[in-house]
Amino acid sequence: MRIGRRRGALGLTCVPLLAYLRPTPRLPLLHSSLRLAFYRLSVGLTFVPLLASVGLALLVAATVLPGRVDAQAPVALTYYYPVGASGPLNKLMTEMVNDFNSTHPGIRVEPVFAGNYVQTMAKAMTAVLGGTPPDVAVLDTPELFSLLDRDAVIPLDDFIAQSGGKTWLDDFYQALLLNAQTGGHVYSIPWQRSTPIFYYNRDMFSKAGLDPSRAPKNWTELVEYAQKLTIRDAGGAVTQWGVEAPVADTSPWVFQGFLIEAGAPFFDPNGKWVRFNSPEAVHALQFILDLQNKYQVHPPGPTGAAFWSQVPQDFIQEKVAMIYSTTGNMTFIRTNAKFDWNAGFMPADKQYGAPTGGGSFYIFNRTSAARQAAAWTFIHWMTEPQQAARWSIGTGYVPIRKTELSAPAFKDYLRQVPQALTATLQLRVAGEQMTIHDVDEIGLLLVTAIQAAQTGRLTPQAALDQAQRNATAILARYQ
Template sequence: MKHLNKKSMLLLLLAFVMMFMAACGNGTAGNAGDKPAAGGAENKEAPKAGEPVKVVWWHSMSGELGKAVDKLVADFNASQKNVVVEAVFQGTYDESLNKMKASMDSKSGPALIQVYEIGSRFMIDSKAITPMQKFIDADKYDVSQLEENILNYYTVDGKLNSMPFNTSNPILYYNKDAFKAAGLDPEKPPVTYEEVAEAAKKLSKDGKAGASFAIYGWFMEQFFANQGAELLNNGNGRTSPATESLLGSDAGVNTMTWWKQMIDDKTMLNLGRKTDDTKKAFAAGQIAMTLDTTASLRGIVSAAEGKFQVGTAFLPKPKDAKDGGVIVGGASLYILNNRSEAEQKGAWEFIKFLTDPKQQAYWHVNTGYFPITKKAYDEQLVKDNLTKYPQFKTAVDQLHQTKANKATQGAVMGVFPEARQLTEGAIEEVLNGKKSPKEALDGAAKEISSKLAQYNKTVAK
């Protein structure tokens, strides 16, 4: 292995602790069964004079999302003659990232790659990127036109490492018709844990349950942030690398106690880990409340069309919670530093195109993801979409009302995918009555802390 340089060695070592990476889980990261297209061309050399720069972009957007990506790329390529972007679907986020690791030494990878939000710490530690801040500073690019609470997540050590691309957060979806039938005000959805539990009791009748939340680590992360509570020590891993998981703290125990009590009261169903299963149950009228990503809004409203009206509300929190809010989910775009300067600059030109209000309006309306550019809301396309789907205003308001702090900025750690799996295992243990909330969460926290120690040791080499 003597021929490997330091960066390649680091990537190889990091790969060992990232082996069991879990997909983003909101159903938008490409389907595991999709066959990825062949990798992009190597494109090692700078283009010849007069020829456009070729920028290979690896992404994980399949289906309708993939079509929206292709349209953006085609529009960019048609808008100028200096850069040609080639978008290449590479499977799930995990598959794409693993291919990137394998390509680093041979330089056969892309100039631009889409990486899910929980891969942020890994991408920084890999030393494989040119931080977005370098291009922002060189170009005097005005980041104030972008949403602060979205940029907040991807800013580490005072600099923006990647450009947000597909962004979402979770909201409470509820059946307005079921609320009316239960004597609840459909225009006043529950706000607190306590109000959700009370509503669930009234909604549970005629063989239907009040609610069901998928067993999803992302939701637990959000419940922490909504209480102003940090998931990791050292400022959520942002003031210095995290060494300890705080999963077993009061924020976690209180959340799981509330969740388990609704299961015990038979006012909530446990439908497992797949958000698709809770979506289907909600659309069928079997449950009256559920949690899901804002990116699913259009699909959820369409599935209920003709059956009942869908209401949306902020993510619930305990009545005595501190200031908090939601953390953004989704993915962002990284420029890789082993490509030519011309390719990296070409990737930056494409990124600037993507942040244009018109492109952001198109992306938002055709995918359900947030626009990251504030002026996109002034576009007629977005205004018309909000008229058709007024429920999305909940998502926008929740994003804007989120209090910026270390909790809502979101945790960063190199073993995030594994941590999510351990969190989901702990939630299952509690809901299935195998362990108490404190015992299950403390057990998972201990394992996560152990993995953090291994990771930090690897990065320090």
């Protein structure tokens, strides 16, 4: 699933949201997260680390180590997970949590299905402000600086060291760790991660005289393929589009792939600046407009939030031959497409590239050492290769660990769905998703710029200049 800022009811605890619409120097991050949520609403590791206190160590050992008889109540962990109250992800996550609980009698994980990523982040920040943070949560990975600005999460270095250190961490794909760390510390562990990939209809390729065994390699080929695949009736109306890319959704996630491919350095890894109006960025946005206006192979845009979910629907309904979408939609496409399809890398410009996306595990601050140790036990168990493979197979998210590919269940899955390997291979050329202070608010500025250019209200240069000015003003407080 993409970095996905999904839509829906906020589901926040009772707090006066209007009070948070104006930032203050003390709580700029929390206010940014809640302001964005309000805006969108209106529109088994068995090792236990040694602890200083012997009594506390005995308590943790009794509650965390599998197979121990627990004379006391188990450690109860509150676990925020970004999904609604029903659906296949909810069902699978519930099954996995139940399996963990049944094999770890000293720990009781209580999942809270908190809505989409934006809603879950807002709920977590509200809980932090109220002094009752969750123990562990899967949150949108680019929220790293937002969480650190509120001192909400802890570094995981000590737990990692006790779990095998660099050897253990190196089993995770490096691209998925880029926005998990800052200042020499690791703050999150990858979980449901994704990249945008390029889906195409092999049957349509064959009919158009194109090689169905591969996707277009670069932007030039993309235009050529899309022109051959766009079909119009006698009156000139399009009956089949060549390509669709949801670049003007409520997140600029897919557009970041075009920026990476164009060689545009568009944000500071330390989270303090963005560069939206570089020549490379203007070139990337102009290419999107050319697909739409010059070559007329892409539907008119933007259509906003609905566009993200509409794109895979258009693909399975054979309204479009090629789409950019998350690897998290692969299960949906595999289940519903009535035609032969395949997946490839996002076509290159100066280089191949795609942003990573999705959520990672965080452990929260201001909870006891015993609870944090129990939270790590849960994370370690969930990210074991066999459990991670179970999640990837059931959802379409990319494998997070190299050894996951060797899990028997995942080998069987690849034999049935060889397209699932595409996103994993693309991780070799993937770039970091924009991870900065006030990432939601600044991401919305970029979306607004793309939409202004798509509607013709502003030129690409003017639209990106405006986004740059506004982003620089927001980030000034962090300089």
